[in-house]
Amino acid sequence: MSSDEPSTTQFVNGQNNRTPTEQDFSIVSDEQINLQMIQKDIEKLKVQYETLLKDHKLFSDGIESNHKYTQEFQQRAVNLKRNLDNDRVAQAETVKKEQLKLDAVKQQNILLKTELMTMDQKLRDMEETNQSLRQQTEVSTAVPEKKVVFTGETANGAQALSFDMKPHIVYTMEGGTALIxxxxxxxxxxxxxxxxxxxxxxxxxxxxxxxxxRFLVPSGVEMDTQVCPRRILVSNLPKNESVDRVLDKLEIYFSKKKNGGGEVEDIDMLDDSGNVVITFVDDDVAKGLTDKQTHEVELERGKKLKVKVTPFLNGGITHLQTCNAVCDKTVLLTGIPPVMDLDNLQDLLEIHFQKSANSGGEVDAIVYNPVGQRTLAVFQEDSSKDE
Known part of the structure; x- marks a missing residue:
């Protein structure tokens, strides 16, 4: 306020009743403005405070949510660890069981391999036995051709359907064995x-x-026979004549056409019967000679012999039955080591088995086959059974 201006201050009842001046209005305005600004700042601060409260609430909620999630995750981790431990225990038990199964399978495989080896050995043994039996069968069934002829005799029943053959069986002896x-x-x-x-x-x-x-022998033989058109069987021949002389005289006689014969291709005497088989070149010779049956052949000058001519039968085996046979009187001794020479060992074996103290008896025949050798033993019909 200027010093030239008059003072307008008044005191009423002891108070200052000065009339406001322009300066006073200016001060009041500034204070109001400041107050407004403060209020605005307060409002701003309130807004910020509210915002901070909201943020604090969000953070608190987030912390609480995170804490909750953390607890859940921890619980899940505990559950997962417990499940994992249980799975490990279950897996260990499963592995143990599977290992036991695998061990059992391995043991079973070992047993099966052992059984397979045993079966293979048995199979080889059976194959060797079958091979031996097959060889015996081939020998047993290789029945020599029987040259037979109808001689005019007849028979009834079983005798009309059978004929006798002498057994002739070849038995293969292994090394280190003996037949007694x-x-x-x-x-x-x-x-x-x-x-x-x-x-x-x-x-x-x-x-x-x-x-x-033991070996296989024929028990029944069926044969298909037919008359041979080129062969004849000549019987009733002398037994005290030379075989070559008889054959020569027969060939001379039956080769002449005037005697009903023809060109002779072959002539042979059967050792088991003493009969002669003559084979002609042509097919039309044999029938005429067999129709006549009786022929007089000159064996010596001025001496003729009546011989009988019959058809010759060709035959083939159509059915063969075999059976297992066991020798009643023969024993096979095995496991004989080569401790001495053949003759001495065979003699000592015979001496041992002849003694009754050794459960033996009279020995009819014995043959020893040393180790490393192969011997064929021939079995024939036991003629003593017919006595």
């Missing part, structure tokens, strides 16, 4: 019943095994 035939069947039975026999060979003893001799 006793005169009595009872001795063979006792030897086989004991199975093992201790044989003294002087300074040493050996143990041999007794086994029965």
């Amino acid at each position: 035939t006793f005169e009595e069947e009872e001795v063979t039975e006792k030897i086989l019943a004991l199975k093992e026999h201790e044989v003294s060979l002087g300074d040493c003893r050996i143990v041999v095994q007794a086994e029965p001799v």
